[in-house]
Amino acid sequence: MDIAVVGATGVVGRECLTLLESGLVPGIDRVVPVASAGSAGRDLREELGLTLKVEPVVALEEFDPATVDVAVFSAGAPISTEYGPRLAAAGALVVDNSSAFRMDDDVPLVVPEVNPQALTTRPARGIVANPNCSTIQMVRALHPLRALGEIERVIVSSYQSASGGGLHGLQELADTTRGILDGADPADATRGRFGPPLAFNLIPEIGLRDDEGHSHEERKLRREPRKIMDMPGLKVAATAVRVAVVNGHSEAVHVTFGAPVSPADALDALRSAPGLRAYGDADGYPMPRLVCADPAERRLVHVGRIRNDPDDPCALWMWVVADNLTIGAALNALEIVQLVSGLPWWR
Ligand SMILES: NC(=O)c1ccc[n+]([C@@H]2O[C@H](COP(=O)([O-])OP(=O)(O)OC[C@H]3O[C@@H](n4cnc5c(N)ncnc54)[C@H](OP(=O)(O)O)[C@@H]3O)[C@@H](O)[C@H]2O)c1
Known part of the structure; x- marks a missing residue:
C-alpha cells in the first residue's frame, strides 16, 4: 500500500509517520509526506530516524494523488x-483528521473500536472522517458502558x-512559560495561538462561540458522539478548557443511565474493552504527563476515578485521559486504514 x-x-503528521514506522499498518510499501511548499524537500526519514521508505516532503500543490492508495x-480544515x-x-481513500467533513451525512465518522460497521461498504465520496480528539477518547470510554444500560445523558468538562x-501551540506554551520564569509580567495578557496566554493558566473557551455561548469544541463534543454511537437523542453538555499541559487531554465525564448502575460493574465493563486501561481504587488514577511519557500507554485510553453520583443511583463519574496526538488523531486514523485494508471492498 502506498500512503x-x-x-x-506537523505534530499529528509526525505521529502518523512514527506509528507507520512501528508497523501498525502492515503492507506499507511507500510513504509520501506532503506539506506546504516551504517544507518541500525536507527529509523526515532522517529527521525522525525512520527506516520505512519515506520519500522527501512534497509540496501539496505538486503532489500527484494518482500515485497513492490512501x-x-x-x-x-481549509x-x-x-x-x-x-x-x-x-482514487485515493482519504482519511481526514480535520473537522471539514465530520457531520456530512455521506461521510462516515469512525472510531474503529466503536463503530467499525460504518465502513462495511466503500464510503460514497471516498472520504472517512476522524472525529475530534476529545470526542474519540470520550466515546471509547462510553461505548463499553452501554452494556450496563441505556446512556441518557453525558456532562463532560475537558482539560485540553x-x-x-x-506546533505553534506547543511553541507558545514553551515560550510564554519560559518568559514568566525569566521574570515577565504574569498580568501581561498579550493574545496568541489560544487567545489569552496559556502559561500558568487555563482558558475556558476553545474555538469560536456561537450565539448561545457554546464554543466550537463544545459543539463537537455534543454532535460527534451522537453520530458515532448512532444515538441521535443522546444529551451531551460540554465545557471545553485549554490547560497549560504539554500533551494529553483529560476529561471529567458524568454519565446518566436509564436505570441504577454500580461503579464495580462499570469497572468490569471498561476492563474488558480493547485498548483501554481502567483503574480501580487501588490503581491510582491516570494523569496526562505520565500517560504521554510512555509509548505503550500513549496507545491506550485511560479511565480512572470511577465512582457513583451520591445523589443519583443511575449516574457515574469517571476521569478519562488519552494522548490527543495518538488516540485522538494519528492512531485512530491509521486504525481506520488498518480496518479498511482487511475489508472485502478494499482493492
Ligand atoms: N493536534 C491535535 O491534537 C489534533 C488532534 C486531532 C485532529 N487534529 C487536526 O489535525 C490537523 C493538523 O493539526 P496539527 O496539530 O498537526 O497542526 P500543526 O502541527 O500546525 O501542523 C500543520 C501541518 O499542516 C501543514 N500545512 C499547513 N499549511 C499547509 C498548506 N498550505 N499546504 C500543505 N500543508 C500545509 C503544515 O506543513 P508546513 O510545516 O509545511 O507548514 C504541517 O505539516 C488539524 O486539522 C487539526 O484540527 C489535531
Missing part, C-alpha cells in the same frame, strides 16, 4: 476542504493540552 501523509511536518490529511475531494476523485493547537 500519503498530508501535513506530515491519504491521511492532518493539515487543517486544506482538507480544498484537496480532500480532489485526492478522493483521483497545548499540543491540540499544533
Whole structure:
C-alpha cells in the first residue's frame, strides 16, 4: 500500500509517520509526506530516524494523488476542504483528521473500536472522517458502558493540552512559560495561538462561540458522539478548557443511565474493552504527563476515578485521559486504514 501523509511536518503528521514506522499498518510499501511548499524537500526519514521508505516532503500543490492508495490529511480544515475531494476523485481513500467533513451525512465518522460497521461498504465520496480528539477518547470510554444500560445523558468538562493547537501551540506554551520564569509580567495578557496566554493558566473557551455561548469544541463534543454511537437523542453538555499541559487531554465525564448502575460493574465493563486501561481504587488514577511519557500507554485510553453520583443511583463519574496526538488523531486514523485494508471492498 502506498500512503500519503498530508501535513506530515506537523505534530499529528509526525505521529502518523512514527506509528507507520512501528508497523501498525502492515503492507506499507511507500510513504509520501506532503506539506506546504516551504517544507518541500525536507527529509523526515532522517529527521525522525525512520527506516520505512519515506520519500522527501512534497509540496501539496505538486503532489500527484494518482500515485497513492490512501491519504491521511492532518493539515487543517481549509486544506482538507480544498484537496480532500480532489485526492478522493483521483482514487485515493482519504482519511481526514480535520473537522471539514465530520457531520456530512455521506461521510462516515469512525472510531474503529466503536463503530467499525460504518465502513462495511466503500464510503460514497471516498472520504472517512476522524472525529475530534476529545470526542474519540470520550466515546471509547462510553461505548463499553452501554452494556450496563441505556446512556441518557453525558456532562463532560475537558482539560485540553497545548499540543491540540499544533506546533505553534506547543511553541507558545514553551515560550510564554519560559518568559514568566525569566521574570515577565504574569498580568501581561498579550493574545496568541489560544487567545489569552496559556502559561500558568487555563482558558475556558476553545474555538469560536456561537450565539448561545457554546464554543466550537463544545459543539463537537455534543454532535460527534451522537453520530458515532448512532444515538441521535443522546444529551451531551460540554465545557471545553485549554490547560497549560504539554500533551494529553483529560476529561471529567458524568454519565446518566436509564436505570441504577454500580461503579464495580462499570469497572468490569471498561476492563474488558480493547485498548483501554481502567483503574480501580487501588490503581491510582491516570494523569496526562505520565500517560504521554510512555509509548505503550500513549496507545491506550485511560479511565480512572470511577465512582457513583451520591445523589443519583443511575449516574457515574469517571476521569478519562488519552494522548490527543495518538488516540485522538494519528492512531485512530491509521486504525481506520488498518480496518479498511482487511475489508472485502478494499482493492
Ligand atoms: N493536534 C491535535 O491534537 C489534533 C488532534 C486531532 C485532529 N487534529 C487536526 O489535525 C490537523 C493538523 O493539526 P496539527 O496539530 O498537526 O497542526 P500543526 O502541527 O500546525 O501542523 C500543520 C501541518 O499542516 C501543514 N500545512 C499547513 N499549511 C499547509 C498548506 N498550505 N499546504 C500543505 N500543508 C500545509 C503544515 O506543513 P508546513 O510545516 O509545511 O507548514 C504541517 O505539516 C488539524 O486539522 C487539526 O484540527 C489535531
